[in-house]
Amino acid sequence: MTTTPATGPVDGAQAAERARIDALDARLIGLVRERMEISARVQEARVAAGGRRVHLSREMEILDLYRAELGRPGTELAMTLLGLCRGQSASRTPHPYGA
Ligand SMILES: O=C(O)C(=O)C[C@]1(C(=O)O)C=C[C@@H](O)C=C1
Numbered sequence: 001m002t003t004t005p006a007t008g009p010v011d012g013a014q015a016a017e018r019a020r021i022d023a024l025d026a027r028l029i030g031l032v033r034e035r036m037e038i039s040a041r042v043q044e045a046r047v048a049a050g051g052r053r054v055h056l057s058r059e060m061e062i063l064d065l066y067r068a069e070l071g072r073p074g075t076e077l078a079m080t081l082l083g084l085c086r087g088q089s090a091s092r093t094p095h096p097y098g099a
Pocket residue numbers: 039042043053054055056058059062082085086
């Protein structure tokens with residue numbers, strides 16, 4: 001058992017769970033990067049074909065999915081993901097739906 005004043009005791013089981021969290025975070029970040037790459041290709045193809053970079057009805061489907069699965073925070077997560085995939089920071093850029 002390791003004790004640190006700021007965080008309290010961390011036993012072996014907690015350390016193992018934290019290692020799992022760290023591994024999950026690394027996978028999630030990898031998945032987000034993969035999503036960004038695929039999304040950029042879809043957007044570029046649409047723009048090259050004369051369309052708009054943003055496809056609002058598709059974004060609504062994605063927002064609906066995340067809200068259905070995760071509730072209101074899911075909407076915020078989806079908005080952050082969509083902002084990243086549009087090359088925008090969700091925290092600085094107002095979303096078209098204003099949520
Ligand atoms: O699905 C598309 O058509 C995309 O362009 C991908 C994507 C996304 O990242 O999910 C990105 C921008 C659009 O506004 C909608 C969705």
